[in-house]
Amino acid sequence: MSILHYGALTNAFNLHDAKVTPLSVESNYFPCLQSLGVHNEIQQVHYWQNSILYSKPQQNKMCCSGNRILLDRQCQDNSKSGYPQVSYVPLPRFSSTNVFDVTSMAFTGQASILTQSTTGSKIDSSLNRTPNDNNLRLCGISKFKCPECMKLFVTSGGLMKHRQFHSQSVSGRNCFSCKHCDKQYMSLGALKMHIRTHTLPCKCKYCGKSFSRPWLLQGHIRTHTGERPFSCAHCRRSFADRSNLRAHLQTHSEVKKYGCQRCAKTYSRISLLTRHEVTGCFPQAVASSE
């Protein structure tokens, strides 16, 4: 089994511009999560040169969006294809598994995604993106800043919606409570979204099953129609659901999403990694078998 070693990754970025220090594992550069994430002080994190988006090293500034860590990507050379190609950049190696701790705003582990040259295969969770998609819109144009948490938003509406969360008491006094269960939400919008999981307003015309959101119903209807709009570029399998295609793409990669910090093994699911770490991680045995 040949693991893609991190050292090889820097070569891909040397292709872009030798004058600019590429993101690399060896450097202390923090990964660019800009295309999906929301930054503190975004201008200090990213800069453009020759139509290529680069990231600068930041001290203790990690990018996050909401409550999750997002995959890292670079927008490259959008002058050729009309919109940026997508590559993943490896996150620096951290001390544990690939968990981003929002509370401490720090990685507790390694979240590694492989990348290859622009002609090679890659894990790409941004399938079928168009130039209008969120990630492209976010490339350097977030200009509405929340004064309370410094998050940046592309539109004023996005900022207004976000500020609903701050407008409520953090103590929970003014939380919006669901009358159907005991869940509480910090915004009315979030509560309304949740209530749909009780009322299930979207009903399948084929079997009558109900769903909370139209796109969930749409995905379900594909199980009746057999439509599979998401195709794998590597093996021509197709899937009804984008997430399932993304999961499938991991089967084409030897580096899975979740990596063990003690040995080189990677897994497609956090549950598999957890089980490995609890029951079966023997680094010496792994090293000798390679």
Place this chain on the structure above:
DNA sequence: TAGCGCCCCCTGCTGGG
């Protein structure tokens, strides 16, 4: 500005190898 649509993330279940 609320609703929509799309994004990504995650997980339980299941069946094949």
Place this chain on the structure above:
DNA sequence: CCCAGCAGGGGGCGCTA
């Protein structure tokens, strides 16, 4: 038993009427 596929649920956020 392991892993991949399937189906479905959750929150976030930009766009638009």
